[in-house]
């Protein structure tokens with residue numbers, strides 16, 4: 001069974017189901033990636049410099065025996081590298097053991113002090129995040145365009161960009177971002193932002209599609225009811241719903257049975273859910289269940305609705 005694909009605005013095809021790797025621990029992530037590629041049908045792995053596990057992800061890719069050309073690899077530029085995009089990219093390429101990425105994203109629209117007190121989360125003496133307020137996001141995007149033009153990455157995009165943040169880079173962008181990776185799930189569907197992305201030809205990628213660690217979504221009334229109706233798992237309904245809305249989904253698991261069932265179940269749910277089901281699921285968050293799970297304390301206004 002093959003993953004459905006979506007065509008990005010530069011013609012590149014992206015498999016709509018990718019394996020997430022955030023919080024996948026050393027000693028777990030290599031076998032998870034190997035299993036996903038070799039046994040479960042995945043052809044898309046979602047990585048990031050900041051996850052600190054790209055070397056092991058690369059080992060898993062190699063161990064799978066699946067040719068590099070058949071795998072879609074995404075990684076992300078960390079905040080402390082906004083002024084030196086190619087340096088971060090080169091570190092990621094070396095760790096993953098590849099000479100190109102299929103998609104490279106700006107992880108957050110937040111440039112962090114590259115010379116601060118920590119390489120990942122630099123903080124000021126008062127404990128707040130050490131943000132490089134003088135740096136302009138437009139210049140980060142220019143550097144993203146440069147590595148794209150060099151051919152080191154096949155497509156470029158953003159992550160955690162609200163409409164407000166996209167409007168900071170779009171007026172001077174030569175290349176329109178191909179994708180925006182966002183927290184998107186039953187309880188945080190971001191209907192307004194999705195309509196805006198569609199109008200710009202930017203594909204939405206759903207992170208934390210199951211509601212992340214210790215999710216309450218598997219117990220949601222509507223999801224469990226539809227799961228029973230179609231003899232699927234709630235996880236399948238959560239993923240199939242997002243696929244039906246034209247998004248890429250990035251479920252993370254290091255558990256072989258879940259890695260396999262998320263892939264198969266997402267496709268099965270995509271086939272079964274009808275328009276009325278999708279509309280019903282669309283109404284769950286506006287009906288009182290709206291909730292975000294990933295809200296790092298950046299201390300700046302990102303321009304998102306429903307940010308605490």
Ligand SMILES: NC(=O)c1ccc[n+]([C@@H]2O[C@H](COP(=O)([O-])OP(=O)(O)OC[C@H]3O[C@@H](n4cnc5c(N)ncnc54)[C@H](OP(=O)(O)O)[C@@H]3O)[C@@H](O)[C@H]2O)c1
Pocket residue numbers: 019020021022023046047107159160181182206207208209210211212213214215235250251252253254255258259261262294
């Ligand atoms: N761009 C960003 O800023 C950003 C932020 C967050 C996430 N992401 C990306 O999106 C990916 C997914 O998000 P996420 O990791 O936050 O959360 P998620 O995929 O929504 O949920 C992962 C959690 O659900 C469990 N799980 C997975 N499948 C399951 C199933 N079928 N039944 C029961 N439990 C299941 C996993 O446990 P086990 O692993 O123990 O099986 C894990 O605890 C990340 O890994 C990362 O690649 C990106």
